[in-house]
Amino acid sequence: MDDSGEYRRIAVFGGVYSNYLALEATLADAGGRGAEAVFCLGDMGAFGPHPDRVFPLLKAGKVLAIQGNYDESLAMGKEDCGCGYTDPRDNHFARLSYAYTVRNTAPENTAWLGRLPRQRRMRLGRYRTLLCHGSPRRINEFLWESATPNGLIEKFLREYRADAILCTHTGIKWHRILADDHHLVNIGAIGRPENDGTTVVWYALLTAEDDLRVEFIPVAYDHEALACEMEHEGLPYEFAETIRTGWWTTCLEILPAKERARGKY
Amino acid sequence: MTTPAAPFAQLSALWIQVTGTWCNLKCTHCFNASGPTDPWLKSLDTGTVLHSLEEAESLGVKEIYFTGGEPFLHKDILPLVEAALRVAPTTVLTNGTRITDRVADALAALAAASPYSLEVRISVDDVDRERNDRVRGRGAFDKAVRALKLLSGRGLLPILTATEILQAELSEGTGMYDRFRDFLLSIGIAKPRVKIIPVFRMGRLGESGEDLLTEEMLRGFDFSLLQCTETRVVADGGVYACPILAGLKEARLSEGSLEASFRPCQLYHRSCVTCYQTGMTCRNA
Numbered sequence: 001m002d003d004s005g006e007y008r009r010i011a012v013f014g015g016v017y018s019n020y021l022a023l024e025a026t027l028a029d030a031g032g033r034g035a036e037a038v039f040c041l042g043d044m045g046a047f048g049p050h051p052d053r054v055f056p057l058l059k060a061g062k063v064l065a066i067q068g069n070y071d072e073s074l075a076m077g078k079e080d081c082g083c084g085y086t087d088p089r090d091n092h093f094a095r096l097s098y099a100y101t102v103r104n105t106a107p108e109n110t111a112w113l114g115r116l117p118r119q120r121r122m123r124l125g126r127y128r129t130l131l132c133h134g135s136p137r138r139i140n141e142f143l144w145e146s147a148t149p150n151g152l153i154e155k156f157l158r159e160y161r162a163d164a165i166l167c168t169h170t171g172i173k174w175h176r177i178l179a180d181d182h183h184l185v186n187i188g189a190i191g192r193p194e195n196d197g198t199t200v201v202w203y204a205l206l207t208a209e210d211d212l213r214v215e216f217i218p219v220a221y222d223h224e225a226l227a228c229e230m231e232h233e234g235l236p237y238e239f240a241e242t243i244r245t246g247w248w249t250t251c252l253e254i255l256p257a258k259e260r261a262r263g264k265y
Numbered sequence: 266m267t268t269p270a271a272p273f274a275q276l277s278a279l280w281i282q283v284t285g286t287w288c289n290l291k292c293t294h295c296f297n298a299s300g301p302t303d304p305w306l307k308s309l310d311t312g313t314v315l316h317s318l319e320e321a322e323s324l325g326v327k328e329i330y331f332t333g334g335e336p337f338l339h340k341d342i343l344p345l346v347e348a349a350l351r352v353a354p355t356t357v358l359t360n361g362t363r364i365t366d367r368v369a370d371a372l373a374a375l376a377a378a379s380p381y382s383l384e385v386r387i388s389v390d391d392v393d394r395e396r397n398d399r400v401r402g403r404g405a406f407d408k409a410v411r412a413l414k415l416l417s418g419r420g421l422l423p424i425l426t427a428t429e430i431l432q433a434e435l436s437e438g439t440g441m442y443d444r445f446r447d448f449l450l451s452i453g454i455a456k457p458r459v460k461i462i463p464v465f466r467m468g469r470l471g472e473s474g475e476d477l478l479t480e481e482m483l484r485g486f487d488f489s490l491l492q493c494t495e496t497r498v499v500a501d502g503g504v505y506a507c508p509i510l511a512g513l514k515e516a517r518l519s520e521g522s523l524e525a526s527f528r529p530c531q532l533y534h535r536s537c538v539t540c541y542q543t544g545m546t547c548r549n550a
Contacts, residue, residue: 086550087459088442137275142550146382147328149353155325253458254550256354256382257422260456 004064004131006123007036013203014041014068014133014168017191018048018101020057022201025221026190027061033205033217039120041168042068042133044113045101046081047191047239049229055109067116068133068169069140073098074105075114084140087253094251096236121162125208127183130162134169143167143186145174146258153184164212166204171195171251172259173202175214185214193246195255195263199223200246269480270529271506274494277328278548279321279353279523280508282500283345284308284334290360292390293400294430296465296509296536299334306512307501308334311341313521315348317499320523322352328548329355332508337363343371350379356549358426360405361387361412369412373419384549386426386460387412392448400430410452417454424458424549425449463543465509465536478532478541491537492546493530497523506530508547509540 011030016023030038040063045051058065067075069082081098085091118139120131135141136156153176156165164183172195173188188194188202200218207213227240238249247264248255255263285306288299298305321329329349336342336357349355364372364385376383389409391397397406416423425445432441442459449457466472488494493506500511503519504526510516515533518526532541539545 084550086546087461088440089446144382146380147354149322149325149327149381151322151352152325152327252456257376257384258382260422260458261420263456265456 004037004039004120004122008125008209009035009205009207010037010039010124011035011203011205012039012041012131012166012187013190014043014187015171015189015191016040016044016054017046017189018044018051018054019191019201019226020048020050020053021223021226022190022219022221023054023057025219026201026203027057027063029217029219030203030205035205038063039131039166040065041131041166041187042066042116043070043168043189043191044068045074045105046070046097048226049233049235051101051105052109055112064120065116066120066131066133067113067118067139070101071113071116072139074102074110082140083251084142085251085254090251090253093236093238097239100233100235124164124206124212127163127208127212128161129164129166130160131166133167135167136160136165140169142170142254143184144170144172144256144259145176145186147256148176148184150176150178153178154182157182166206173204173216175216181211183212183214188216190219192242192248195248195259196246197264198246199244267480268531268533269478269483270531271488271491271493272529273527274489276321276324276326276497276523276527277495278330278492279317279326279328280330280332280496280498280511280547281309281314281317282306282333282498282508282511283314283331283336283339283342285501286334286512287338288333288335288360289338289362290335290402290405292402292469294428294464294470296468296470297512298468304334308339309499309501311345313499314345317523318348318352324523326353329353330358330508330548331356332358335360335363337368343368343375346372346383347375350375350381350383354381354384356384356386358386359388359412360401361409362405364412364415366415369415369419369421372416373421376421383421385416385421385423386549387423388426389445390427391431392444396431396434413449413454414452417456422456422458424460426460426462428462428464430464460549462547463539463545465539467509467534467536472535476538477535478537482541483532486541490544491532491540492548493532493540496547497526499523509536510534
């Protein structure tokens, strides 16, 4: 595990999903908010067009990244993305985007993904902070707000000796403060909107002063341009629709009841 | 030849076989031969369930499932679901026959009061009434559909759960998932949810099929694909390795303590081959 130092203010994003236009906008926004470091919790590819376009941006932005399940699958040459879907419709769409991403990612970028650490640790003020993709115990475990019990978070914090855990993988942000000033922050995703009918994407700004302050920052970007490129690349119509409308059209069966109820489909 | 064992990783899913094998239906393919008379596995008393929920919470459980038999036959099922929802997201597996307006209202109120999701899985084996009722019993289809509608109408988003028992009768290329999804859309359920599980050749179907698992078959196998590495079931008589084998003495891992059941379980049963081959899980996802 990588030890990534001590900070007072950091920007954290995840789930890039090849959305290089949102990545560009996120990095510009974070730069203007005084973040001492920018972290990415993985899943550079999937869903969007031209996967190679995110890598120069991540490198130029000196982003401290970890592997997501997608990155791990690409780097290891696995047959599927390891997203953890369980029904045929979601798996159908996952296969299409994984095949496209494998085909269009340069070997040097795949190798770079393979060299990323799986987790990072740091001090955020007085908070011992663990950064992971899905959960501390599994790279593709979904931690949804309505499906993550307090008892489980406490267990993670105890076993991994942390005061705060930052994760992504689900694509929908949330933050819970537990007893003893313990935190779990799912920082959301910048690759696609979060199933709320708006086209913005989200990242998190964390500031450690007396307390830990977590702000979720909406990022607007040229989503229409991205949707057009996705169509031009032959990616599924359903994906472009999500970018244009803010409603998820795929990956629906993995949503717990409360999160599913908030969406359109 | 030694029986292979699956290591225990962590308690992720706690199952509570709350009504044992007591059910108001008598499906022809029921893997644990549940039925209305002389259940071979008794219901759990309320105190036992509450104690298990408390222990599971301290052990960091991620999700809780109520099953049977038919859970809505238990006199305290609603308070038990309420107690479970204070601990973790909770799922009830039901045939839907007991879900009336009153029960649906109560479930909706419990769901709204909890930060965690309440999932209700309703068993249907075919979108055709006659074919479904041939295996599940007369009237089962209409009551299950009523339950699906009542819950959907209250924003609860039930999960239609189907076994593959009638799949062999369908013409090739007929996607089972799509058939159920289209059916749900056709009855006005705008957010269709479908879970499909394989048939276990046991219980009322009688045991047949594959040979047992061997050490050789499991060499290099990713054990995390087996749900018994992170699932435990509280049922009459103690704590068992998985929902399929609950109540069978060979699968019993402790007399009641969850923590004492955190040890490898023997993959001794023919149904273990089904999990090994299909990667299936009884969990929602």
